[in-house]
Amino acid sequence: MINSQTDYAMLMASLPPHALSLWDSKNKRLSRVQLDRHLSLLNSKDKQTLDEIQAVLLWAKMSSIEHGEKQIEQLLSELNNSFLADVVIWRLQIRTIMAAIRYRKLNQSATAAADFRGYEGVTSHIKKNWQSDDFTLSHRFPWLKEANQLFNANETVNLEKLLLNLSWQHYEKIGQGHYFDFEAVIIYVLRWDINDRWAKNDEKKAIQQFEKLVEQALTN
C-alpha cells in the first residue's frame, strides 16, 4: 500500500497542473509523448485499468459499437472501485443522452425509440419518455435544457464547448480530495484528454475531413 501511495505522489507531483479554465491556451500543456513518459511510472495493472477506461471513453480508441458495448460491460464488472465506475458511468450517461437527442432528430420513425441503443442506466428512461423534449431528465441533468436549446439552434460549436466544459468541471469537482492516488491519476488523464481534444480542434482540417467523408459517401 505504501509503495503505491508514494508512487502516485511521485507521478502526480511530476505532472504540470491543469489550467483553471479549459479555454486557457496560455498554460503549458503536455504532449501525448510526454504524458505517456510520465504514465510509465504506473504499474502494469493500473496502466491496464487506465487503458481500459480510455478505450471506453474515447471515441478514437473504440473500434466498433458492438465491441464498445462489450468493453463497457466488461469494464464495469471488473472495476472494483466505485469512484472510477461512477466516473465512467457519468460520461456514458452524457453520451447516451446526447446520442438520443441526435437520433430523435434524424430518425422520426415510429420505432425510433425502440431502436435506440445506449448506456442501460438511462436508456430505458429515455425510451419511455421519447416524446418529451428533455426525456424528463432535466432534474437529474440540469445542463440538458441548455444543450437541447443549442442543438435545436444548430449551434454545434457552442454545444461541443458546453459538453467539454461540463466534463472538465465535473472532473475537477470530483477530483477534490484525491491528490496522490490512482483516482487522481485517472482524473488527470481524462481532463488531459478533454483539453487535448479542444486544443486539436482545427476548422480547416474539419472541413477537409467533412468533404472527404461526403465524397466517400457519394462514391459508395
Added chain:
Amino acid sequence: MNEFLLVLGWVGLYAPMALGAVGSIMGCAVAGQAAIGAMLDTDSGYGRYVGVSAMPSSQVIYGIVVMFTLNRPVTAEVAPGLFAIGVLAGLALMFSAIYQGQCCASAIQASKAKPEIFGLSVAPAAIVEGFAVFAFIFALVISSNIPQG
C-alpha cells in the same frame, strides 16, 4: 496478570519511538517521492523540495525523547501509565507524521506550479507539526506523574 501488565509497560515504553518512526517513514516517503516527481518537471528549487519532504522526520525525534522520559524500571504499578501515555503519544505522533507527509507532498506540488506561494503552502504542514508538538509536550508533562518504579 502481573506479567501481562509488564508486557504492556514495555510496549508503552517503546511505542512512542516505534510509532513515531513508522509515521516518519511513511510521511517522508510520500513527501520525498513527491519531491522527486517535482524535480522531473522543474529546473530549479530542488533543495527546498527535499527540505520540505524531510519535515515529517521530527516525529521520530519527539518519540525518542518521550521514550527516554518514560524510561524507568517497569513494575506492575507503573506499567498501565507507561502503556497509556506511550501508546497514545505514539499514535498521535504516527498519524501526525503520515498526514504531514501528505501536506508536504501537496505543498511541493503546489509550489512547483507557483513558486511564489512556497511559504504559505508549507503552513498546513506546520500546523500539523503543532499538534505533534502538543502530543509531545503533554506526554512529557504527564509522564512526570508516573512514579519512578
